[in-house]
Amino acid sequence: MARTFRLLALLAPGSIEAEVGRLQQAVFAAHGFVSAIALMPLVPVRFLPVDAPPRLPQVPGREVAAGFAVRVAMPAWSGGHLFLGLETDGAWAALRGDERWSDGPALFPCFEGFFLGCAEAAPEVRGSVVVPPMDRRFSSLDITVMTIAVPDEGVDWWQEVRWQIDERRPLRGKRSAD
Numbered sequence: 001m002a003r004t005f006r007l008l009a010l011l012a013p014g015s016i017e018a019e020v021g022r023l024q025q026a027v028f029a030a031h032g033f034v035s036a037i038a039l040m041p042l043v044p045v046r047f048l049p050v051d052a053p054p055r056l057p058q059v060p061g062r063e064v065a066a067g068f069a070v071r072v073a074m075p076a077w078s079g080g081h082l083f084l085g086l087e088t089d090g091a092w093a094a095l096r097g098d099e100r101w102s103d104g105p106a107l108f109p110c111f112e113g114f115f116l117g118c119a120e121a122a123p124e125v126r127g128s129v130v131v132p133p134m135d136r137r138f139s140s141l142d143i144t145v146m147t148i149a150v151p152d153e154g155v156d157w158w159q160e161v162r163w164q165i166d167e168r169r170p171l172r173g174k175r176s177a178d
Contacts, residue, residue, distance in 0.1 A: 001151075001152040002149040002150060002151060002152060002162075003149070003150050003151070003152055004050050004147060004148070004149050005047055005050065005104070005105060005106070005107045005147070005148045005149075005150070006047065006048040006049065006050055006052050006054065006104060006145065006146070006147055006148075006166075007042075007044055007045075007046075007047055007048070007107075007145070007146050007147075007148055008044075008045045008046045008047075008048055008095070008101060008143070008144070008145055009042040009043055009044050009045055009143075009144050009146060010042065010043035010045060010088075010091075010092065010095070010141045010142065010143060010144070010171065011040075011041070011042055011043075011141065011142040011143075011144055011168065012041060012043075012070075012114075012138065012141060012142075013138055013140055013141075016041075016136060016138050017040070017041045019134060019136065020041035020084065020114050020134070021040070021041050023084065023114075023116070023131055023132055023134060024036050024037050024041065024116060024117075025037060026131075026132055027082075027116055027117075027118065027129065027131060030129075030130065031118070031121070031129060033117060033118045033119075033120050033121060033129075034117075034120070034156075034158050034159060035081075035117030035118060035119045035120055035156070035158035036082075036116055036117040036118055037117070038117055038157075038158035038161045039115060039117070039148075039161065039163060040163070041114050041115075042114065042115055042144075042146075043086060043092065043112070043113060043114055043115070043141075044108070044109075044110040044111065044115055045092060045095045045096055045110055045143075046095070046096055046101055046103060046110055047103060047104045047105060047106040047107065047110065048101055048102070048103070048104045048145070049102060049103075049104035050104055050105065052101075052102075052104065052145075054145050054147060054166030054167060055145065055166070055167050056143060056144075056145055056167050056169055057100055059172075059174075060095075060143045060169060060171065061091070061094065061095060061143060061171045061172060061173050061174075062098070062174055063094040063095075063097065063098055063174070064090070064091045064094045064095065064171060064172075064173035064174065065089065065090060065091075065094075065173050065174065066172065066173035066174060067139075067173070068088060068089035068090065068091045068139070068173055069089055069137060069138070069139050070086055070087070070088050070089070070091070070137065070138050070139065070141065071086065071087045071136075071137045072084060072085070072086060072134045072135065072136045072137075073085035073086055073087050073113070075113075075116070075129075075131040076111070076113060077126055078109045078111040079108065079109035080109075080119055080123075081108050081109055081111075081115065081116075081117060081118065081119050082116040082117060082118040082121070082126075082129060082131070083111045083112075083113030083114060083115060083116055084113050084114040084116055084131060084134065085111075085112065085113040086112050086113050086114065087112075088112060088141075091141065091171065091173065092112040093112070095143070095171075096110070107148060107150065107157060116131065117158060119156070119158065120156065120158075140170065140171075141170075141171045142168050142169060142170055142171060143168070143169055143170075143171045144165050144166075144167065144168040144169075145165075145166045145167050146163055146164060146165045146166055147163065147164050147166055148161060148162070148163045149161070149162045149163070150162075
């Protein structure tokens with residue numbers, strides 16, 4: 001049996017996604033943490049109820065201001081998982097606070113940053129996990145609903161994870177009224 005999760009996430013443009021993928025590979029190569037490479041580069045916003053439709057609403061980022069810019073920040077730990085922090089000009093927080101979505105069971109924490117895993121790192125080892133620096137800015141993101149399936153029991157989820165993108169669209173944001 002498998003457990004299924006539905007995730008609302010942000011995805012970066014291809015060039016940024018490739019860079020983050022290289023960072024994930026570097027963390028895996030240096031430490032052997034499989035959870036670092038278990039998922040594609042993504043920014044988890046909210047886990048949705050499993051029975052939620054795998055579709056985005058007509059205007060998925062209605063509370064996101066147009067013209068937002070994203071800057072890569074420092075790595076940060078949240079709930080025992082490593083993230084490459086982002087500053088999204090409020091876009092992530094606006095999506096997280098959108099009342100059209102409700103929370104469902106979570107597989108890992110949602111955080112304003114790229115998921116780098118490292119869940120198998122013991123607390124005393126976390127300080128030694130080095131993420132190569134990435135000084136980047138970008139101004140576009142896609143929003144996606146994805147399904148993640150993991151084993152019911154017996155293994156750590158990142159050992160046998162399957163995922164699929166159910167729907168993906170550019171995140172536009174609303175224009176301010178002048």
